[in-house]
Structures are given as C-alpha cells and as structure tokens.
Amino acid sequence: MEWSCQRPTTSDQEVLVSHANAALTPRHRLRLARLIVEQDYSIVSAARMFNVSWPTAKRWADRYATMGPDGMDDRSSRPHRMPAKTPQEQVRKVVHLRWKKRLGPVAIGARLGMTSSTVHAVLTRCHLNKLHHVDVRTGEVVRRYEHATPGSLIHVDVKKLALLT
Structure with a gap:
C-alpha cells in the first residue's frame, strides 16, 4: 500500500488578501x-508620504x-524548501505503526527514534491523530457520509460472508 500524506489543495493559485489596516495595498x-x-x-520623503x-x-x-507592476502583488510567505521536513519514508513508518x-x-x-511532538505533527497532518478516526477492527480510516439535507437516508447492504478454507 502506497501512503502519501499531502495537504489538501483547492487550487494551484494561493489566494492572498491584504488585511484592512495594511499600510500599503x-x-x-x-x-x-x-x-x-x-x-x-x-526614498525617505516618499516613505514619509506613505x-x-x-x-x-x-x-x-x-x-x-x-519586476515592474507585477512585482507589487502579495507573495506567499511559504518557504521554498524545508530541509528539516520529515522524510516520506519516516511518515510511512509512523502511519503504518x-x-x-x-x-x-x-x-x-x-520505536522509530523520533520525538513524540514530530510523530504527533505527522499524525495530525495525515488526519490520524485521534484513534476514533481509525476503525478499530480493520485499521482503515473511517469514512463518514455527509448529506445536504438532515434526515436523508443511505442504504447500506451488509452481509456476513463466511470464508471457506
């Protein structure tokens, strides 16, 4: 099983908005x-004016x-690289355990030689920080159904099938 714990992204373009009291929009x-x-x-006199x-x-x-006028827009403060980021192999081991x-x-x-705070951060990022997010029997992430209207029903057909060996 290949596990990848990525943050959900709504779009490639990050929306940046100046706050109401910003000195410079x-x-x-x-x-x-x-x-x-x-x-x-x-520079000093222009700074005083603004x-x-x-x-x-x-x-x-x-x-x-x-950069011209395009350089005046807000930019993301997210770092370009994160050298101390937990390696993907370690994330897989944490999730597996x-x-x-x-x-x-x-x-x-x-077990893995990591600090508990780092392990907790990985589990939170992967939405596994609470055990009630994980099914007790199968160990899979619990999937919940959400409906637009309260009281709407969903039909689930559950059968107990015996395994013949």
Missing part, C-alpha cells in the same frame, strides 16, 4: 514605487525596478 505600493523610480523622489519606514519604501522601489499497532505518539517515537 498593491495599488499604494505601485504609487510609492513609481514616485521613487520614475519621478525621482527620495507613512512607512524607508527600508519598506526601498524594498518596494527595488522590486518595481526589477498507527494503523496496524494502534500506538500513540510516544510509543511510535520510541
């Missing part, structure tokens, strides 16, 4: 950068000079 960043780059305002620090004004002016042995983070960490 993308439109104001563009105005600030154009004052400095195109109209030769000093009520921001001079390093902030310089950052937006430099980005405008290199949780499913098959029903062990907790401390016991799994002791």
